[in-house]
Amino acid sequence: MQLALSPMHESLVIATGKREMPYLLVFLLFIAQAALAADDQAVSGQQWLEKADVAMQSSTYQGMVVFLKNGRVDIMKHSHSFENGDEIETLTSLNSPLREITRHGSRVSCTLKDTQQEVEAPRPTDRSLIVNLPINSQVLEDQYLLTTAGQEIVALRPTQVIAVLPKDDLRYARKIWIDTETFLPLRAEVYGLDGTVLEQVMFADLTVSGSSREPAIHAKHVEYHERVKKQAAEKFNQSRFLLEYWPPGFEALFFADKAMLTSKKTVEHLLLSDGFSNLSIYFEAKEPRERGLEGLRTLGAVNSFSRTVGDIHVTVLGEVPARTVELIAKGIVLR
Amino acid sequence: MKQLDNEKLSLFLDNQLDSEQSLHLLKAINKDPALQTKLQRYSLISQAIKNDASQVASSNFVASIREEIRNEPTYLIPSRKAPANWKKTAWAAAASVLLGVSVVTFMTAREQAQPFGSIQTLAQTNKHYRTADNTRFNEYLQDHDNVWYVNNATGSQPYARVAGYSDR
Structure with missing residues (x-):
């Protein structure tokens, strides 16, 4: 097999002599492949998260979600759908206190089942009620290493595990399990600095009915995010x-x-x-x-x-x- | 006997033992390290059942106080010269001593009836501050997570993560 040499390789051949050349070439190819593989992995982790964010906004799905937090467990029924082009997300508790949390677009409210009292959240949000994912994970490359970490089954569905590893000790590490078919995040874990699991959220079962207007919805989220960032920065500076x-x-x-x-x-x-x-x-x-x-x-x-x-x-x-x-x-x- | 001790300890912690029996029990506790440990354990359980703030004296509480008193330094303060109107001063001193003895007697009697009264007061004070702090902390926590609708009870944990963005 003949290898086409680049000018750099040719100069290396001149510098090192023909006898060492094949070994050096193999070594360089190995290094390059390793670097490319690392790049691929980094991009892949990032792409998985971006796909997950879009899938959460654009899919119609429902299931049971288990929350583990501070040693306590809660199970809630979760659904995500659309009404007149707006996202409708609901979380319904199965245990006391009975309540239903609804996000209609960015308006969040809660209905307490005992009293039928409805209270609106003081701060609107257009983000998921269950998993927090960045809108643009590309900007986080200075803070996190986003990498793939094997595949596992969650709620009887194959998932890709994404490790979110902070590059400093100012934030926590995470792992996110993303459905390889629908790209919905099915499980997320937050780890303390000592590696213990601090929080966990997981779908126990999931039914996906379809997706809707994917690009338009994501574009709307990006536009909203940019606008609120600008408003907040301007207000705080004053x-x-x-x-x-x-x-x-x-x-x-x-x-x-x-x-x-x-x-x-x-x-x-x-x-x-x-x-x-x-x-x-x-x-x-x-x-x-x-x-x-x-x-x-x-x-x-x-x-x-x-x-x-x-x-x-x-x-x-x-x-x-x-x-x-x-x-x-x-x-x-x-x- | 052990069963009797357990019952007495339980009654004692619930303030249902009369002064004489309390005194008798305290003497027994003072002599028996096992009873001291049991008192500490019962006290902890009792406090935990009654409220979320517990502060319990350790088993060597009495011994440590006795040791503290023994190690208390003696102050050699030079005595003042007797004033000319010594009779008035003597009457005032006698009255002060009498008042002091009355107060000490009253305090001792109360202490015997409620040996952990001061500790309970301290615990209640701390609890007041801690409850206020917890209320404030919970309020911030709930606002941060927008989870006030999940459960407003003290000590409840937020489950749904709903941290949000600005008004449109």
């Missing part, structure tokens, strides 16, 4: 707060005044996200002689860090390691 430490890869998605549901206290709320993990920062006016939260708190995957900055009580909270919330909280200053 506020009196400054984040001296902005965690890499996180973008502002929401910034507004709001009244808390129970205490009715007015807070300013900044929501950041890196696509997988969300972080909330609450700025609340400190009342005289008030003893607010201070320091670190942990609940499963969620960590929070609170401190007082001047006359403001600040709490940073999210599904990230303790170090991340502490770094952000300690870097908050008043302009």
Whole structure:
């Protein structure tokens, strides 16, 4: 077999002599193949996630979803469909307290079955109720290594396992099991820094009825995402707060005044996200002689860090390691 | 005898034992390390059943307090010169001593009836702060996840992840 040599290879032949050339060529080909394979794998992991995000928005499906969080288990009936071109997603509890959570486009509401009381969520969202996936996973290559990690069966369906490995210790690692036929994510796990499973969500069964207007729906999500990012960044830049430490890869998605549901206290709320993990920062006016939260708190995957900055009580909270919330909280200053 | 001790311990923790029996039981506890451990365990169970905030004295609580008192430094404060109107001062001192003795007697009697009263008060104070902190933390948590509709009870965990974006 004859190999066509590139000018670089020819110069190597001259430099090394003909005897060593075949070995060197084999070595170089091996390196190149390994590099290409690694590239393929990285792109593949990214593509799987992109396909999963599109599939979640554009497919009509229903099934039973099991949530494992902080040592507790809950099972809910989940469905995703369309009504007049808008997405309708519902989660219905099978255990007390009985409730049905509905997302109609970006409007989220909950109906409590006991009282038939319907309450609207204070913050709309157009993202899935069960799994958080980035709209554009390409921008995350500095923060995460997205790679394929074998195939497994979930809910009697073959899935491709995607490992989402953070490149720093500011966020958690994840594994996502994506249906190889429908591209729907059927299972997701979040791992702590010590490798223990912090959260898990999994379809116990799934029925897919079809898909609808795939490109249009995804384009709508991308447009919405860009718009809210711009609005949030502009609003926050005009506020009196400054984040001296902005965690890499996180973008502002929401910034507004709001009244808390129970205490009715007015807070300013900044929501950041890196696509997988969300972080909330609450700025609340400190009342005289008030003893607010201070320091670190942990609940499963969620960590929070609170401190007082001047006359403001600040709490940073999210599904990230303790170090991340502490770094952000300690870097908050008043302009 | 053991069954009797268990019953007495249980009654004691529920404040249903009279002062005399309480005193008798406390003396027995003081002498018996096994009873001390049992008291600690019963106290923990009792607290856990009654509320979510528990603070229990360790089995060597009495011994450690006794040791603390023994190690308390003695302050050698120079005495003042007796004032000229020593009679008035003497009456005032006598009255103070009498008042002091009354207070100590009352406190001792109450302490015997409720030996963990101060600890319970401390636990209640801590619980108040902890409950307030938990309420605030839960409120932030629920807002962050938009999960207030899932369960508003303290200690409940959010299940549906619904962190959202801005208004359109």
